[in-house]
Amino acid sequence: MHHKHAKQHNNQYIMKKLYLIVTVVLLTYGSCKEVSQLTHFYIDYTSNVTIPPADVVGIPIDVWTPYIPTNSDEIFGNNNTSSGLIEEIILTEMKMNITSPSSQSFDFLKSIEIYIIANNLSEVKIAWYDDIPQTGLSSINMETSNDDLKEFIKKDEFKLRFKTVLRQQISDTTDIEIFSTFFVDAQILGI
Incomplete structure (x- = not known):
């Protein structure tokens, strides 16, 4: 028992x-x-690039944005984190709009590849659009990579290099506005 x-x-x-x-x-x-x-938040950046008049069709032409300030220390602080606590930053969206001339569309471009550049870092291809349709679009959404870009965004500034291939000649300067959204995964300060 x-x-x-x-x-x-x-x-x-x-x-x-x-x-x-x-x-x-x-x-x-x-x-x-x-x-x-x-610990998840988004960072948005807006930049501009100008494609000069060109008569070179089918050959890559490179153009660059001016340097884009990241303001990362301030943004990280506003989200209760710091650059040392960042786990990963990924580009989730990139949209491009032609701002001038108003009659221009992306029909003149065959393809675009976009690379991110910052001091002391090797450039990385972050977005692209192959075989852009000839349908009169003045706004396009790019395909984006899944690369971790934290080292670029932690810098004070970065710029973008556009490798463009023209489908047809352009006689006017074309101004393009670029909207980029980066997803940030970080640890919280003090946890």
């Missing part, structure tokens, strides 16, 4: 331990998920 009581007590002890372990695992998972949600 004493043996049966000891076995029952032992089973209760094991069940309590198991319950405690499951509770700790669930709380840990739940809190990690909560912290993870608190």
Whole structure:
């Protein structure tokens, strides 16, 4: 009889331990998920590039944006993090709009590749559009890479290099506005 009581007590002890372990695992998972949600934010940048008149068709032409200030220290601080706590930064969206001349469309371009450049870093291809349709579009959304760009955004500034291939000659300067959205995954200060 004493043996049966000891076995029952032992089973209760094991069940309590198991319950405690499951509770700790669930709380840990739940809190990690909560912290993870608190550490995600987006950074938007707007820049401009000018494609000069050109009569070179089918050969790549490079043009650059001016340097774009990142303001990353301020942005990270506003999101309760710092550059040392950044896990990953990925370009999630890049949209381009022709701003001048108003009659221009992207029909003149066959393709675009966009590279990010910053001091002391090798450039990285971050966006592209192959075989741009000839449908009169004045706005296009680029395909984007999944590369981690944190080292570029942590710098004070970066610029973009556009490798363009013209489908047809252009006689006017074409101004393009670029909207970029970067997703940031970071740890929270003090956690």
